[in-house]
Amino acid sequence: MRILVLGGTAFLSAEIARQAIAAGQRVTCLARGTSGRPPGRAVWLQADRSLGANAYDDAAREWDAVIEVARDPALARDALESLAARAGHWTLVSSCSVYADHSVPGAAEDTALLQPLPDGEASTPETYGESKTAIEAATAEATGGRAHIVRAGLIAGPGDGSDRYGYWPARFARDNTPVVVPDIGTAPTQVIDVRDLAAWILKAAGQGITGALNAIGDQVPFAAYMAASREAAGHTGHILDAPPEWLASQGIAYWSGPDSLPLWLPPGHDGFMARSNQAAKAAGLVLRPWQETIADVLRDERTRGLGRPRNAGLAPETEAKLARLLQQGGRASAGNVA
Template identity: 50%
Template structure:
C-alpha cells in the first residue's frame, strides 16, 4: 500500500510509520520536521500544515491510505478540502477526550461528543473540542472512507510524557517510602503504544471504518501500583495520603513536573480511564497482559535512567520533602 502519514516525526506517528514499513508498505511522512526524524525508510515531505500550500506536494497522486494524528482543526480542515479526494481510506487518531461526559464507567463509542471547536488552533484546555472538530471535518469530507481511533492513555517505550512510566520507575528507583495518592480503588486504563499501532495498521490494511475506543483493560490504581512494585522489587513503605492534602502542597495531578500521574482530582473525570473497548476487541485489537506492559516500560525506564528529569512524576528530593511535611517535625 501507498500510505501517507500526516505527521510521523513524533512518538506515535513515527511508530505507525515504522510498523507500516515493517510490513512492506511504502510510507511518506508529511511534516515540518522540527519535532524529530521520520522513520528510517520513510519518504519525508517537508510542509507547514498551517500554510495554504501545505498539501501541494502530495495531491498529484492517489493514496491507498492516509493517517493523521493532528490536534489542530485548521490542519485537518485544509486536509479535508485538499487531500481527502485523493485518499481511498483515511484514519484519524482521535482521543477519548472527545467525549462530553467522563464520569460514566464503561461508556462506549455511542456516547455524546463534545461540541467541535470553531477555532483553527487548539490549546491544552480545548484538546477534546479540537479532536471533536477534526472528527467532524473528516466525517463530512470522507463519509464511509473514514476510520476514527480514540485512544485513552498511551504508554510504553518512548513515552516522553512520563505518565505511564512513573510508578514502575519510582518503584525501581529506591526502597525509600513511596508517596501515593489515596485513590487505590480508582480506575486506571492504558494501552501500550505497540498494541495501538498494530491495531491501527491492521485496520488500515482491512480498510476498516467507523469509530473505536482503542483502550486497555481497566484495572485499579492499587493494582497498577502493586504490580509495579512487584516487578521493580520495591519493598519499602507505601504512604497513601489524601488527594486534598497533596493539592494543598502544590502537587500536580496527572502530568507535568512534580506531579503524581494517573491521579485526577475532578470527580467528573473519574471514568476517563474506564471506557469500553468491546468494539475494538471485536474488530481485532489485541492487548498484552498488564505485567508484560509494565515490564517493557520498566526496561525502557531503566535504559533511559531512573534518576533523570521526567516529564511527569515527583523528583526524589520533592518526595522526601512531602513525606517530611506529612510526618511533621521530629521530636528528640
Template identity: 50%
Template structure:
C-alpha cells in the first residue's frame, strides 16, 4: 500500500512509520522534521502544516491510506481539502480527552463529548492547552464531514513505550530503578491506571489501513491498579527499598501536580476521574486491537529510561530535591512508611 503519514518523526507517528515500513508498505512522512529524522525506508517530505495548503504541494499521486495525528483543526481541514480526494481511507488519531465526563467507569464510545472548537471567520484558532479535547472533537467532525468516506477515528488515552518524551508512565520504573529509598507515592494503590503501548496502537493504525477499518474506537490498554503497576515496576528494576505513602489531600496542599508536568506525581488524578482510566475498549478489541501484557511495556520502558539516563531532567515527575523535601515534611508530621 501507499501510506501517507502526516507526521512520522515523533513517538506515535514515528512508530506507525516504522511498523508500516516493516510490513512492506510504501511510506511517506510529511513533517517539519524538527523531532528527528524519518525512519529508515520511509520517504520524507519536509513541510510546515501551519503554512496552509502549500504544505501539501510536493505530494504526488494518490494514497491507499492517510494517517493523521494532528491536534489543530485548521491543519486537519486543510489536509482534507488537499488530499481526501486522493486517498480511499483516512485515519485520525483523536483522544479520550474528547469525553465530557470522566467520573463514570466503563463508558464506551457513545459517551457525551465536549463541545467542538469552532472556527472564527472560517478559520480555526489553535487550541489552548485547556481546549485539547475540544480541538480534537473539531478534528473528528471534519474527517467525518470532509473525509473520503472510509474513516477511522481512534481515541487513545495514555500512550506509553520506548521514546516517550512525556515522561509520565516512565517516571515510576525509572524512579524505583534509582535505588533511592524511600519512594514517595500517593495513597492510591487501588486507583486504576490505563495505558496502551505505543507499538500496539501503531499496529492498530497500520492494520486499520490494511483492512479498511472504519468507525470510532476507544483504543485503551487494560485497566491496572496503581499498586500493581508499582509492583511490576519494582520487579523490573529489582528495587529493594521502601515506599512512603502520602495522603492525596496533603500532596495537593503541598502543590504537587496531578497527572504530569513539572514536580508532579504522574498518573495521580483528583477525585471525579474514576472513569478516566476505566473506559471500555471492548469494541476495539473485538475489531482486532491486540494488547501486550503491561509488564512487557514496563520492562521495555525501563530499558529505554536506562538508555536515556535515569537521572536526566524530566518533563514529568518529582525532582530528587523536591521529593526529599516532601519526605522530610512527612517525617516532621510523624507519618509512617508503608
C-alpha cells in the first residue's frame, strides 16, 4: 500500500510508520520534524501544517491510505480538503474523550458525543474532546464514509511522553521508600499498547474497515495493575493507601500533570476507563497481555531514567511530604497493594 502518515515522528504515528515499513509498505510521512525524523525508509515530506493548505502540495497524489492524528480541527480540515479525494481509505485517530458522558461503565460507540468545537474557535487542551468531535464530523463529511474513526483510550507503551502509565512501575523501581497510592483498588484501568493500536490501524486500513470503533484495552482492576507493577519492579517497601478525598484536599491532581496520581480519576468518571471494546475486537483488534506492556514500559523507563523529571506523577518531595502525613495517621502497610 501507498500510505501517507500525517505525522510519523512521535509515539503512535512513529510506531505506525515503523510497522508499515517493516511490513513492506511504501510509507510517506508529512511532518515538521520538530519531534525527530520519521523512522527508517519512510519518505519525509517536511512541512508545517499550521501554514495552511499549501503544506500538502507535495502530497498531492493518490494514496491507498491516509492516517491522521491531528487534534486541531483547522489542521484536520485543511488536510481533508487537500487529500480526502485522493485517498482510498482514511483513518482518523480520535479519542474516547469525544463522549459526553463518562459515568457509565460498559458504554459502547453509540453513546452521545460532545458538541463539536465551533468553527474558528481555537483548540486548547481543555477543549480536546470537542476538538476531536469536530474533526470526526469533518472527516465523515469529507470522506463520504471511507473513514475509520479510531476512538483510542489511554495509549501506553515504550516511548510514551505523557508519563502516565509508566509512572507506577517506574516509581516502584526507583527506590524502596514508601509509595503513596490512592485507595481505589477496585476501580478499573483500561489502556491500549501503542504497538497493538498501530498494528490494528494498519490492518483496518488494508481491509477497508470504516466507522467509529473504541480502540481500547481490556479492563484491569487498579489493584491488579499496581501489584503487577510492584512485582515487576521488585519493590519491597511500604505502601501507603491514601483516601481519595484526602488526596484531593492536599492538592494532588487527578490523572496527569505535575503532582498527580496517574490512573486516579475524579468523581463521575466510573466509565472513563471501563468502555466496551467488543466491536473493535470483533473487527480484528488484537491485544497483548497487559503484563507484557508493564514489563516493556518498565524497561523503557529504566532506559530513560527513573529519576528524570516527569510530565505526570508525584515529585519525590511531594510524595515524601504526603508519606509523613499518612504515616502519622497509621496508614503504612508492607503488604501487597492488591
